[in-house]
Amino acid sequence: MKAFVYRGPGKKALEEHAKPEITAPTDAIVKIVKTTICGTDLHILKGDVPTCQPGRILGHEGVGIVDKVGPAVTAFKSGDRVLISCISACGKCEYCRKQMYSHCTTGGWILGNKIDGTQAEFVRIPYADTSLYPIPKGADEEALVMLSDILPTGFECGVLNGKVQPGSTVAIVGSGPVGLAALLTAQFFSPAEIIMIDLDDNRLETAKRFGATASVNSADGKAVATVMKMTGNRGVDTAIEAVGIPATFEMCEKIVAPGGNIANIGVHGQQVALHLECLWDRNISITTRLVDTVTIPMLFKTVASHKIDPKRLITHRFKLDNILDAYDAFGNAAKTKALKVIIEA
Ligand SMILES: NC(=O)c1ccc[n+]([C@@H]2O[C@H](COP(=O)([O-])OP(=O)(O)OC[C@H]3O[C@@H](n4cnc5c(N)ncnc54)[C@H](O)[C@@H]3O)[C@@H](O)[C@H]2O)c1
Ligand SMILES: [Zn+2]
Numbered sequence: 001m002k003a004f005v006y007r008g009p010g011k012k013a014l015e016e017h018a019k020p021e022i023t024a025p026t027d028a029i030v031k032i033v034k035t036t037i038c039g040t041d042l043h044i045l046k047g048d049v050p051t052c053q054p055g056r057i058l059g060h061e062g063v064g065i066v067d068k069v070g071p072a073v074t075a076f077k078s079g080d081r082v083l084i085s086c087i088s089a090c091g092k093c094e095y096c097r098k099q100m101y102s103h104c105t106t107g108g109w110i111l112g113n114k115i116d117g118t119q120a121e122f123v124r125i126p127y128a129d130t131s132l133y134p135i136p137k138g139a140d141e142e143a144l145v146m147l148s149d150i151l152p153t154g155f156e157c158g159v160l161n162g163k164v165q166p167g168s169t170v171a172i173v174g175s176g177p178v179g180l181a182a183l184l185t186a187q188f189f190s191p192a193e194i195i196m197i198d199l200d201d202n203r204l205e206t207a208k209r210f211g212a213t214a215s216v217n218s219a220d221g222k223a224v225a226t227v228m229k230m231t232g233n234r235g236v237d238t239a240i241e242a243v244g245i246p247a248t249f250e251m252c253e254k255i256v257a258p259g260g261n262i263a264n265i266g267v268h269g270q271q272v273a274l275h276l277e278c279l280w281d282r283n284i285s286i287t288t289r290l291v292d293t294v295t296i297p298m299l300f301k302t303v304a305s306h307k308i309d310p311k312r313l314i315t316h317r318f319k320l321d322n323i324l325d326a327y328d329a330f331g332n333a334a335k336t337k338a339l340k341v342i343i344e345a
């Protein structure tokens with residue numbers, strides 16, 4: 001089969017690869033129909049993710065058709081159409097029983113990281129019963145690819161942890177696919193204001209179309225003052241960090257209102273300053289989370305009932321044969337205006 005393989009920092013290739021086999025009774029082999037590229041895949045290609053070693057097939061998102069199942073799989077059979085969660089969950093360990101699938105002691109985020117992933121014609125899914133989701137009949141499969149990772153990430157790590165409430169004021173720092181997913185799902189709770197902050201005017205335009213009430217380009221270094229002015233010097237009830245660099249987390253620390261929540265989503269590779277000298281008396285909460293994907297079944301229903309349309313995040317489409325072009329488009333988003341790219345296997 002064809003597969004996209006990480007070959008070490010800065011090196012990648014579309015290669016001929018052996019088809020995966022069932023190795024545990026709880027495994028399924030899934031034929032990929034559609035997959036996509038995540039910002040995290042770009043981090044891996046730069047060599048930022050040491051758990052992912054050269055030779056690994058990348059990808060942790062996608063929809064497909066079950067090809068084969070191991071003898072212990074009871075919820076799926078060959079021919080079933082499925083959504084693949086970016087998180088593999090055994091369903092039995094201490095963390096899984098607490099619905100913290102991301103910390104599953106033998107699973108978690110392993111797909112396209114510690115085991116081969118979805119940017120290929122076939123993928124082996126461990127713990128298939130608890131890591132795959134049946135696709136409802138008539139569902140738009142392309143839209144559902146957004147439910148493997150970014151929609152639950154924006155919702156669980158940003159909106160739920162940030163305690164977005166009816167009438168509240170929200171700021172989302174970072175208007176990439178994850179920040180936009182937080183923007184779409186924050187609207188379930190009818191906040192009064194959602195202020196999007198980014199350096200890229202095109203992404204801020206998109207945010208306005210997706211329901212942001214205001215946008216701030218932070219390139220001039222005045223975003224904090226602008227947000228404080230917009231909120232009558234109060235700040236925001238929820239500040240969601242969706243970039244993953246010190247400057248944007250520190251911005252959240254400066255714009256959070258007394259009693260507010262800072263919900264971090266970004267993956268941080270560097271030390272970030274926590275300004276307790278300014279925050280100690282402000283009754284705030286700070287949360288961090290690796291997406292658990294526990295909200296996938298709920299998100300399915302919101303897509304089916306057209307409460308949200310994740311398809312709006314898709315800007316480009318490619319065949320698996322042209323996945324290197326897909327990486328180019330996704331990696332040069334400022335130029336290509338790419339958000340999510342669909343890759344058809
Ligand atoms: N916690 C989790 O489970 C989880 C899951 C998936 C992704 N993530 C992380 O979420 C983050 C966002 O993901 P994404 O795919 O949307 O990334 P992305 O790189 O596509 O988007 C980031 C956005 O931030 C903007 N930006 C960069 N520097 C900025 C600055 N100084 N001020 C304001 N905006 C700035 C960029 O213009 C871009 O639009 C990443 O760190 C990613 O690794 C976390
Ligand atoms: Zn991802």
Ligand SMILES: [Zn+2]
Nearest residue numbers: 090093096104
């Ligand atoms: Zn587990």
